Amino acid sequence: MGIQAIVPKQKTQDTVVFNYSLFTNEDKLVLAPMQNLTSLFFRKTFSHFFPENIDYAVSPFISVSANAQNPSAIQYKDISPAENKDLIPVVPQVLGNDPDQILECAKIIQQFGYREININMGCPKKDIVSHHRGSGLLKETELIKRIFDVIFENTSLQISIKVRLGIKDSSDLEKLMPVINMYPLKSVIIHPRTQEQQYEGETDLKAFEYFAMNIKHTIIYNGDIFTVRDFTRLKTLFPYIKHWMIGRGILKNPFLCADIRGIPYNKQEMLPLYLRSLQENFAESLYHYNEITILNKMKEFTKYLSLNYDFDATPLLREPSLEEFNKKFYNVFTSKLK
Ligand SMILES: Cc1cc2nc3c(=O)[nH]c(=O)nc-3n(C[C@H](O)[C@H](O)[C@H](O)COP(=O)(O)O)c2cc1C
Structure with a gap:
């Protein structure tokens, strides 16, 4: 595992800045879902200007509802196969809690030609959580089993999930872990904060490490990668993590992934x-x-x-x-x- 890119990044007058990122050929960068921000229009621009910077994206959540059976419904526009054909690959994400409604949505996602569905178990918004959706699902162990069962029994889709640690602390994810380990999930994206923290305060890297060690699926780290230094620090702490999801960091600095990978741009x-x-x-x-x-x-x-x-x-x-x-x-x- 060598350091891929120690290349001069940009020469400004007398200063040469070096890229010390520990990014390797095995690492993958994933664009985080951000409702109304990393949608199709953003992915079109990003794919055009930075086609090699990101390996794939997870779509902002599609809210599952009773009228989810129509493939031409507005909520599917973001993942329309025709529109996404030449863009960075995208994994559709759904937000819901009704196994049958999620299944209807999953069938459309499969019909569109996707191979994977991501289930949102992390959204911290109060009105979503109070309806047992997003991170409000984390405590609903039996419901989660039913959701996994109906998708696995009725589609050939792979399932990945995006989780937080819990509502107040990491005990929710701890209780859910045996269920997570029971199913052949493709990957588990962990944002190591609680619902109460929303997007602020310290990420709990000790808790992340614990779950990364004890969940048997591919783990994707997500949270507060804003600079090459942040990436390098996290990669040093967790050298066994190969998938890194970035959201706000890319909106703040569109060149962040290029800098991490050591790709020079004007x-x-x-x-x-x-x-x-x-x-x-x-x-x-x-x-x-x-x-x-x-x-x-x-x-x-x-x-x-x-x-x-x-x-x-x-x-x-x-x-x-x-x-x-x-x-x-x-x-x-x-x-x-x-
Ligand atoms: C405005 C906004 C919208 C978001 N929308 C979604 C979403 O649709 N689905 C989801 O799983 N996470 C969503 N998130 C969470 C991000 O995917 C990500 O987990 C979070 O921003 C932390 O990663 P970052 O520090 O790299 O930004 C959203 C976050 C923000 C700030």
């Missing part, structure tokens, strides 16, 4: 083009062109980008016109990347 040229494409693909994804919706989406991305590119996002977030926003937005990046 960032100055590429970033404005990438951001423009993101806007165009988002606009195209709307049924009706709506400037305010586009402006608000770009503001969401701005919040993430400002954390990496270190600029004050306030004037952009207050801007009421898309045209003016765009002028200011591209100026920020042109001056930042000089």
Whole structure:
């Protein structure tokens, strides 16, 4: 297992920055599902600009409901085989708790040609958890068995799950572990936080290690990989982990996976083009062109980008016109990347 990439990354005047990432040929980078952010429009842009940076994506969750039997229903647009054909591969994720409804959805996913379904057992939103969905499922051991049973008995899909540690502490995942180990799951994505933590506070790496050692399936680590240094630290702690899922880190810094892999890019040229494409693909994804919706989406991305590119996002977030926003937005990046 050699260090794949110790290559000069970018030369700026007299400074040479080296990439010390411990990324190896065995490691895989996975794009995290983020509702309304890492959707089809984002994956189109990302696949175009960074086709080799990510191995696959998990789709933002498809909410399973009573009317999930129609393959042309709006909730399936994100995973439409025709639209996803030339993009980075995607694993459809479902959010639900009714085994029969999940099965209907799984059958459509299989009919679309996918081989794997991911079940969301991690979403921490209160209204979702209170309906025993997302991380609210973690305590429902018997229900989870029924869900696994109906999918395995009625489809040929592989099943992966995305979990948190539990609601208040890791005892929920501990209790669920025998069930997880009982079924031939493809992989288990672990975000080592509790539902109460939402996306804030320390990740519990000791708990992660415990579950990584005791769950017998492929483990995918997920949480707070924002820099090459974060990746390297986690890879040093868990050298046996080969799958790394990244969400917010990619929104903050679109070059993060390239930096981890040691792929050089002309960032100055590429970033404005990438951001423009993101806007165009988002606009195209709307049924009706709506400037305010586009402006608000770009503001969401701005919040993430400002954390990496270190600029004050306030004037952009207050801007009421898309045209003016765009002028200011591209100026920020042109001056930042000089
Ligand atoms: C705005 C937002 C939307 C998210 N949507 C989903 C989702 O649809 N399905 C899911 O499993 N996780 C979802 N997540 C959780 C992420 O996939 C990921 O677990 C979390 O952001 C931690 O990883 P990160 O630190 O790399 O961002 C979402 C997170 C955020 C912040």
